[in-house]
Amino acid sequence: MPGHPAGTGSRPGGAAGSLLRAARASAPALASAVCGLCLYASFAPLRWWFLAPVGVAVLVAALRGRRPRAAFGTGFLAGLAFFGLLVDWASESTGTWVARAGLGAVLALYTAAMALVWRGLLEPFGDRPLLLAPALATVWVAVEQLRGAWPLGGMPWGTLAFGQVDGPLLRLAPYGSSQAVGFAVVAAGVLLEAAVRVARRGGKASAIGASACCLAAAGLVFGPLFLPLPPVSAGTGTVAVGFVQGRIPAKSEVSGRLRALTVTENLAAATRRLEGRGADLVLWPESASDLDAHTDPDAGAVVEEASRRLGVPLLLGTQRYPGDYRYNDYIAWLPDRGPSGRYTKQHPVPFGEYMPARGFFRLFTSAVDQIYLDMRAGSGPALLDVNADGRRLRVAVPICFEIGYEGIVNEAVRKGAQFIAVPTNNASFGHSAESRQQFDMTRFLSAETGRTAIQVSTVGVSGVAEPDGRVHHMTEPWRPEARLARVALRSGTTPATRVHGYATAAFYLAGAALGGLALAQGLNRPGGNGKRREKGGR
Structure with a gap:
C-alpha cells in the first residue's frame, strides 16, 4: 500500500494466523x-x-x-x-x-x-x-x-x-x-x-x-x-436394623490407644438412642474398635456393655494384630456370649492399608510411613451369619472400598446374603466427597444385586439404599447419629449377579x-x- 513500509500490511494477518494456529494446537x-x-x-x-x-x-x-x-x-x-x-x-x-x-x-x-x-x-x-x-x-x-x-x-x-x-x-x-x-x-x-x-x-x-x-x-x-x-423374591420377611455413626475426636484432643478407645465409647453412647426401639440387630462401622475387641479388656468391655444393653447382636469393625501385621475384621458380637462370627477384609487397599515397595516410595514422600503396620488379606466370602430375633440371617459385609469390587458383593449374594451392610471408616478423608462417592457405589450395588444395602460410616455418610433406587435414613456427616430401618430380607439373584x-x-x-x-x-x-x-x- 502506498505510504506504508513494505510488509506491514501482512502483520495483522500474520498475528491472526499465529493466534489461529495456537488455538488449533x-x-x-x-x-x-x-x-x-x-x-x-x-x-x-x-x-x-x-x-x-x-x-x-x-x-x-x-x-x-x-x-x-x-x-x-x-x-x-x-x-x-x-x-x-x-x-x-x-x-x-x-x-x-x-x-x-x-x-x-x-x-x-x-x-x-x-x-x-x-x-x-x-x-x-x-x-x-x-x-x-x-x-x-x-x-x-x-x-x-x-x-x-x-x-x-x-x-x-x-x-x-x-x-x-x-x-x-x-x-x-x-x-x-x-x-x-x-x-x-x-x-x-x-x-x-x-x-x-x-x-x-x-x-x-x-x-x-x-x-x-x-x-x-x-x-x-x-x-x-x-x-x-427383575423378580427377586422378598418372601423371607423383614428385619429391624439399627446403624450408628459416632464422633471421631480430633488428634489434638487425644491420641494413641486412648483415642481408639474414645471412638468406641462414642459409638456406644450414640447407640443408647436405639435402646427400647425394637432393633433386631445393630451395625457399627469399620474401625469401630481399632483395639482388638477380642483381646483388649477395655475395648471388649465397652462392646459387651453396648450389646447387653441392646439385647441383640452387634456387628462391628475391629482390628486384629497377630504379629507385625494386622487384619481388618467385621465381627458379630452376641450379648453375654461375645464374638460369634468374623469376616476378614479380603481386599486391603494398597497405599491406604498397606504399603507396597515401601523403600522405593519413601524416596518421594515420608507419608508412606503413616501406614506403620501393613494389613494382610483375609479369605472367604464377605458374609456373616447372625442369629437375630430367633432367625438365622445371612448378611453380606463388604468392608469400605470392597463395595466397589462387584465380584466380592455378587459372590456373597449368590451364597445367600439377604441384605448388604457396608461398614466403612471415612474419617481420614475429611470433608471431601469420598464418602458420598462410596455411598453411590453402595446404591449401585443395591440395584445390581436386588438387595437393600446399608452403609454405616464412622463419620458419615450413612444411609439405606433400596434396589429400586430409593434412598432413606440418610445421616448428616460428622455428627453422631443412630437410625433404625425396616429392611426386606430377599432371596434369589438378578441376571447381573x-x-x-x-x-x-x-x-x-x-x-x-x-x-x-x-x-x-x-x-x-x-x-x-x-x-x-x-x-x-x-
Whole structure:
C-alpha cells in the first residue's frame, strides 16, 4: 500500500494466523480438560449424570485425525483431569498433594491406553457410528475392568456406571451390572459425537442421519426406564436394623490407644438412642474398635456393655494384630456370649492399608510411613451369619472400598446374603466427597444385586439404599447419629449377579480383539475420519 513500509500490511494477518494456529494446537488439550470435567461432574458431589456421555463425545472428537503419540497424550490429559479431580480425598488422607497427583496420573494411564486403541478403531469405523459406538464402548468397559483388577488388585474408583445412580441407566444395573451401564453411557456419547459431525455436513440427508444418531443415543440412555425390576423374591420377611455413626475426636484432643478407645465409647453412647426401639440387630462401622475387641479388656468391655444393653447382636469393625501385621475384621458380637462370627477384609487397599515397595516410595514422600503396620488379606466370602430375633440371617459385609469390587458383593449374594451392610471408616478423608462417592457405589450395588444395602460410616455418610433406587435414613456427616430401618430380607439373584463373571471374560476377549484390530491398522498411520491421509496428520 502506498505510504506504508513494505510488509506491514501482512502483520495483522500474520498475528491472526499465529493466534489461529495456537488455538488449533491447544484445542486437543482443551478438549481433554472438558472431557475430564464432564466425567468428574457426573459423580458426587455434583452427580450431573447426563454430562458423562458429553465427556465421551468430546474425547472422540478430540481423537479424530490424531497421530498415535498425540492420541495417547490426549487420553492421558483427559484421564488426569477426571481422576485428579475425583480423588481429591487422597491428599486429604495423606496430607500431601503427591498422593493425589500420583494416583490420578496412574489411573490416567489407563485412559491414555484406551484412547490409543480408540484412535486405531476410528479409521475403520469412523464413518459408521452403529459399528463405532459398540466398538469404543466395549474397549472402554474392558479397560475399566482391567483398571479395577490390576495391578495390586486394581482400583475401581471412577467406574463410569457409579456416576449414574441418579439417572435412568440405574435400571439397567440388575440386568448387566456396571458393564452394561458403562457400555450404554459410552455408546451414547459416541452417537452424540456422530450426530454433531454428520449435522455439520449440511443437507437433508445429514439432518436425517444426525437425528437418527440422537434418537439412538436417547434410546440407550432413557430406554432402561421401561425395564421392569427383575423378580427377586422378598418372601423371607423383614428385619429391624439399627446403624450408628459416632464422633471421631480430633488428634489434638487425644491420641494413641486412648483415642481408639474414645471412638468406641462414642459409638456406644450414640447407640443408647436405639435402646427400647425394637432393633433386631445393630451395625457399627469399620474401625469401630481399632483395639482388638477380642483381646483388649477395655475395648471388649465397652462392646459387651453396648450389646447387653441392646439385647441383640452387634456387628462391628475391629482390628486384629497377630504379629507385625494386622487384619481388618467385621465381627458379630452376641450379648453375654461375645464374638460369634468374623469376616476378614479380603481386599486391603494398597497405599491406604498397606504399603507396597515401601523403600522405593519413601524416596518421594515420608507419608508412606503413616501406614506403620501393613494389613494382610483375609479369605472367604464377605458374609456373616447372625442369629437375630430367633432367625438365622445371612448378611453380606463388604468392608469400605470392597463395595466397589462387584465380584466380592455378587459372590456373597449368590451364597445367600439377604441384605448388604457396608461398614466403612471415612474419617481420614475429611470433608471431601469420598464418602458420598462410596455411598453411590453402595446404591449401585443395591440395584445390581436386588438387595437393600446399608452403609454405616464412622463419620458419615450413612444411609439405606433400596434396589429400586430409593434412598432413606440418610445421616448428616460428622455428627453422631443412630437410625433404625425396616429392611426386606430377599432371596434369589438378578441376571447381573449370575452373569457378571462371564460378562467380564467376554468384555476382556472382545476388548483384546478390538485392540488387535486397532494395532493392525498401523499405529503410524494418521486416522480417525474414515480416510487415510498421506501427510499432514497431527
